[in-house]
Amino acid sequence: MTDAEVIGHRDGEVDPAPSPRFVRACFAVLFAAAAGLTVSVRLTMPVGSIANTEPGFWPFWVALLTTLLLGFAQVRPAILLDRAEAITGAEARGLALALPVLLLAVPALGQLGVATTTAFVTLYWCKAVVGSSWRTSVVTAAAASAGILVIFLYLLDVPFPAGTLTGF
Amino acid sequence: MDILEGLLHGLEVALSVQNLLFVLLGVTVGMMVGVLPGLGPAPTVALLIPLTFTLDGPTAIILLAGVYYGAMYGGTITSVLLRIPGEAASVVSTMDGHAMARQGQAGKALGLAAIGSFAGGLFATACLILFSPTLADFALGFGSPEYAVLALLGLFLVAYTSAGTTLKSLVAIGIGLLVASVGPDPITASPRWTLGVPDLLGGFEIVAIIMGVFGLSELLVNITESRRPTSVTRTIGRVLPTGRDIADSAGAVGRGSVIGTALGLIPGGGGVLASLVSYGVERRVSKQPEEFGSGVPQAVSGPETANNAASISTFIPLLTLGFPPNGVLAVIFGALLIQGVTPGPELIGDHPDIFWGVVVSMVIGNLVLLVMNIPLLPVFVKIAQIPPGTMATITVAILVIGAYSINGNPFDVAVMIGAGLVGYLLRKLGIPPAPLVLAFILGPIFETNFRRSLVVSDGNITVFASSPVAVALLVVLGVVIVTAVTGRLWRMRSARPGHAGEERARRLP
Structure with a gap:
């Protein structure tokens, strides 16, 4: 459950x-x-x-x-x-907004690198999926992606391949 | 290494500055997870796996274990104060715990729950210390037939005890087994279902599957989640229970410890089942069962003790037999594999740092939780009010980066997204996702040992009943199947015509 x-x-x-x-x-x-x-x-x-x-x-x-x-x-x-639930209209709209950015993240990671992709995904998620204001979205996305990247890249030293287009 | 030596070694490991910090981090994150509705321990532990890639084995498992039992403590806070169970195992406390809060006894309810959780955690840890080495020694004598039967029994128990109908759980298991069969054949190493995709030659990455099924599907299910607490109790009152309160709850705590520890061992068991059974037992032994629901302290302390004891005893089958009994332990199983450690009877002997370090850290972690729980209550109440949208944004970032960090391969992110979508659709169809993940882990164990047994015995099926242990396991398996079938027939006979989902009556709320 x-x-x-x-x-x-x-x-x-x-x-x-x-x-x-x-x-x-x-x-x-x-x-x-x-x-x-x-x-x-x-x-x-x-x-x-x-x-x-x-x-x-x-x-x-x-x-x-x-x-x-x-x-x-x-x-x-x-x-x-038994226990089946309907997919409501709001959920379907949420999924329709969320899935494209998730699917785009797959090729973007190789092309744009992890930092740019994460910043883009979090900004899009906050603005389009959650429906926050631009200001809240930018602040939340910047803080979330920067915080998580610092943990992975600097504290844990996880090596990520550089994006082929961005070089980082 | 005997128990005393093991404990001393464990103290050495657990008391290192790094491990103490990670115990603290684990239980703090666990409590926050327990407090936040919508993010259970399994998704959180799944999200944290990538953070453990660069940690050493004991530290990684100490961190993840801390999150699990920390969540059991944290879930109580919102159950009592807000009547929202932060995680599923605390659902029982929304009844009497919140009723006590409305009577101005929130502090007493939380204090009793914390003390009960601590006692249950210590009891289960003691059982882990006393029984695991013996059980592991015993399991060292297991051959392929015993492991095959044990894995089959595990799969059936997971199906029988999971939420929803057994049939749907079996379907989830079937899907999990099929997904696990992609990749190399365990006997001949021939590729299966790889469709010419090089990334599939090694099969699906277990962490990507776990992060998708537990993490992303949870995020998608809650995508429109915007419910806010409706019944907030801000007056906490006296937190430390009186001596009389503790004495009145001693029986409930004792029973909860035994029930939780026992039910934690069962595949598919764990905190939810333990707290529900404990509540039922307390009601049965009570002299005033009719008062349950109106704020009975034993109805809080018993279940809370049981769910914490269960969260610790679930480590016994994982660390001694290599079988994860529930979703959270399946995730920890994956974390151990990443560390290059194969869970099983050899773990205690080959990796004493992990076993004894984790065991001692559990005692320290429970003590930290008891101390932290009470003074930090106002902070955790604030955390419960973090907007779900902010949490969702952080979660999606962790999922994408976490899946990418497994191998630096975008294919793993695609697998995570695919697994998340499958998990989401299964939930919507009423099919529980946890059996899928457990089958993904147990499937290769079963297949390898099943086929190896047949090769050794030249196809003689009686090889699976060739030892007393295998026969005993087969008898238990038979009992489980007969119980499931007769129970179903009995319910069908007693059900009202046209009433769907009668199985809910015997299951979780």
């Missing part, structure tokens, strides 16, 4: 109920993925036998059992919906 779950279930607050159709669709996708993996392992890896296990032995049986579990869940709506 996460802290968020605990907090969400107190003070009479109730997490928004998810759409059963959405939950079923997600589980159907998981089921299809697991089934696809099972078939893929069987076709692409040697599985062997109990007496002579091959590299595909373990992934095949795990994928098969997971497929069966997900298949069983498909016919038990009560299990599917």
Whole structure:
């Protein structure tokens, strides 16, 4: 149980109920993925036998059992919906704002280096995702990224590769 | 090295200036984490792993362990004063602890909780000292079949005791096992599912997975979190309990110590389960069970003792058998691997600095917490009011830099983001993420020992029942499975028609 779950279930607050159709669709996708993996392992890896296990032995049986579990869940709506929560409009907007910057950070780390990327990510997060004012965002982002970089670069002496574009 | 020698060696390690500072840092961060709702011990320990890369082994684990048991103390403060559990194990204290606070007895509740936590921590540490070397010696005799059965038992117990339905926990385990199978085959070293990507030849980086599943997914779940405390108690009152208060709670503290220590050993157990069971036991032994919920001191001291004892006894299976029983210990397992230390029965003999240093640091850390807890209460109340947005910004910076610092490879950041998204979606679907991480760790242990046993026995499946230990473990496994199935059938029979999620009744709130 996460802290968020605990907090969400107190003070009479109730997490928004998810759409059963959405939950079923997600589980159907998981089921299809697991089934696809099972078939893929069987076709692409040697599985062997109990007496002579091959590299595909373990992934095949795990994928098969997971497929069966997900298949069983498909016919038990009560299990599917247990503890499931809806993704609210506000959450979806938050995710839509947060994900691009996280994904951009991956190539940016190599190109711009760790310091520039961290400063950019924290500033964007504070302004766009959290919705702080420009002044608060700049101060928070500068303090957060500088503080964390000082810890990693100078106190812990963690070596980071320099950005290919920035040289630091 | 016998116990006395070990303790003296541990004192030498733990009392070094560096380690004392890191105990202090760990428990302080832990208390802050416990105070801040929305950031539990597992994500925080995951976030701190990159900080341990350049530390030596004992210091790294002393820091992370301090965060864990420090969080157990800190969570009580907001539970009692604000009726918001800073972390999940303190949820029980929101009932009677906050009721006491409303009656002007916040100080008494916090004082009793602190003293109980200290006593529970000491009791669990004593058990860790007394039983771990013996258990590790015993486990040295384990072969591949015993380890395979033990790993399987661990996976089933995690599934059975995790939040949500067992089926969903098993699905999480299946996903974790599949993710763990990417990379080299443990027997033949042939690449599996690497899709021609060189970064996948070694498999997924455990720290990136842990940071994503625990850290980033928590951040995404709380992305719109803006709830503020609604029921603030500012009057703390007398903090030190009277002799009579302590005497009245002595039984609850004793029971909580035993319950917490025992439940901490069980895979999937830990502080949450321990505090809930302790609350139930206190209510059952009370002469006035109807008063529970209206401010009964034993309902605070028992569970708080239990959750702290559990947070320490969970180290026993990790340090002696190499099995992390819950999410936080899974993260610490990863930290040990990064230090070049493989958790297991050889750890106590091969790395006495880590085992004895960490054990002695736990005693020191609990003492520090007891002393710090009371005078610093106003500071921690202020910390609880830090805007969530500021915390989120700091967290995202730590996640990005932390994942990048593993190997200086942006691919690990991509893995962390992918794991975070998977963790987020699983949470939304009601699938607990902790079993996924535990399966990611236990999967390779199970596969390696399972297949090795089959190779040695020429495919004879009875190899898994070839020793008394393996048979005993199989019997326990059978009992767990039968209990899970019969319990489910019983609940289905007694459930009202159309009532979903009946399993919640036996589980956590």
